[in-house]
Amino acid sequence: MLKRLWPASLLGRLTLVMVAGLLVTQLVANAIWAAQLRAKAQVEAQSAAQYVAHGASAAIRFYRSLPLSYRVLVIQQMREMGGTRFFVNLNHAYVPVREIAPHPLADSVKGTLGATLKSDLPHLPAARVAFAWPEQLAVSEEVHLSDLPDAWVQHVLLVKPEPAPILVIQAELEPGNWLYMAALMPNPYFLSGNDPWAWDRLALQGLSLAAVLLLCLLVVRSITRPLAALSDAAGAFGQGEHAPPLPETGSREFIKTARAFSAMRERIQRYIEDRERLFVSISHDLRTPITRLKLRSELLDDEALRNEFEEDLDELDMMVKGALQCVKDSDIHENPAEIRLDALLGRLVRSARLAGHEVGFEESGLSVRGKPLALKRAIGNLLDNALYYGKRAEISTRAESGAVVIAVRDHGPGVPEDALASLFDPYVRLEHGREQNDTGMGLGLGIARGVIEAHGGQLILENHPEGGLHATIRLPA
Helix, strand or coil: CCHHHHHCHHHHHHHHHHHHHHHHHHHHHHHHHHHHHHHHHHHHHHHHHHHHHHHHHHHHHHHHHHHHHHHHHHHHHHHHHHCCCEEEECCCCCCCCECCCCCCHHHHHHHHHHCCCCCCCCCCEEEEEEECHHHHEEEEEEECCHHHHHHHHCCCCCCCCCCCCEEEEEEEECCEEEEEECCCCCCCCHHHCCCCHHHHHHHHHHHHHHHHHHHHHHHHHHHHHHHHHHHHHHHHHHHCCCCCCCCCCCCHHHHHHHHHHHHHHHHHHHHHHHHHHHHHHHHHHHHHHHHHHHHHCCCCHHHHHHHHHHHHHHHHHHHHHHHHHHCCCCCCCCCCCEEEEEHHHHHHHHHHHCCEHHHEECCCCCCECHHHHHHHHHHHHHHHHHHHCCEEEEEEEEEEECEEEEEECCCCCCCCCHHHHHCCCCCCHHHHHHHHHHCCCCCCCHHHHHHHHCCCCCCEEEEEECCEEEEEEEEEE
């Protein structure tokens, strides 16, 4: 599964590695940052809880010191004056509070508040601490916070536009008298202000990640583009096509590689040209004395001796022609074109039938791109071999995934399995081949394979299960 997800191109692999690396780095950084924020928030919340608890203890002591009838008057005066930390109310019993969802930091604050209140007021009958949202908060058994005048709460509690959790402390002053106090923490949004996964922080990190990824993709693209150009140039050169010189731009390593490739291409091109000139010169230089020797052999009086001379000269002439053909058949200067296989194979089949051979062929409508004459020579060599050694041949074409397959089969005796690998070697001929075609040089299969491989294809020879040799050509579709 992982192998299938791994991209094949260098651009895809570098991009995937960089994206994965950045994501892992972001996750690790967020985890470290979250741990630091939680630790910092914990310390700040504990300090704030102790501060609020001491203020609440002072307020509880103050109201406990007042006579019962004065407490209501003092509370009313404080509501009208404002400027107090707590919203205060008196109730005859504990008012149930609908608390916020469980939160580790809120639970820690409540624990610290309860412990501090108990430490400051050891003889307090009872005290309860809770956090609630404003819209769900009741201040007495019948009155909710939303029912109170805005002047009573607007300077003490944050109700709108963005509500904050409200701390509610209820302390039993005497049996039947409960002091209700509501306030905000020094940092009202302490539960969400230190959240590393808040949407605004995630959005900022997402933007930074996108910017870094974009820059990385541009860098990776600038690195792989010259490599793609080098790959295209190498492929074109291997197919015998003309490719423009590689631009010497990019990194220092690529410039060195481009220069080395250009130098190698020039050396190979010079070698091919020198090889052709050499064989043409050899052919020309050898044919002249061979022709002279043939003329002189006609002057021999001994007919048997003359025939032996002529046979040796004919064999020498055939060897020269075969060697020259071996070079010319791999000529890379022919321009590639779109080849209709039905037309190309049809001409070969008609020529064979005119010569009296039996060849089976059905049109398929397939086409390939390549060098028409070179490909015709290659398939012609295979067909000639099939007709020489099998008397009857069949040619078929079919399309496979990403390839066009041309099959040539004869109905001869086939080839020993241990001799299949040596059929492509120059001048190698089996005993059956020498009996059927004594004028051959054993160069046809090697020439055919060279031409097909120059087209980016593959030539496979194997014995057919029903007898005869089966040659399969696979060319890029």
